[in-house]
Amino acid sequence: MIFVVVQITMPSGTHITAGYGCYSRNDCHLDIAVYALVEDAGHSEGLCGNYNGNKDDDLIPKGKSTADDNSEPIELSKSYM
Secondary structure (H helix, E strand, O other): OEEEEEEEEOOOOOEEEEEEEEEEOOEEEEEEEEEOOHHHOOOOOOOOOOOOOOHHHOOOOOOOOOOOOOOOHHHHHHHOO
16 A cells, blocks of 8 residues: 655645555545634635535635535536636
């Protein structure tokens, strides 16, 4: 098994951990975790949500004010590219 972990720490102290591992030749995974600080609450937006404590408004495409119940995750991702 091969496994690599990288941690990136932002100036605010928030950090992102990315791990890539292969259990076999055809079984590889990429795991990403974002650990936001309390100070980031209300000042975040994007693919990881807005960190305001309300999970119902986390999947809002960039440039919109509400989430579209019919949108696919790929459309949400594309809106932030």
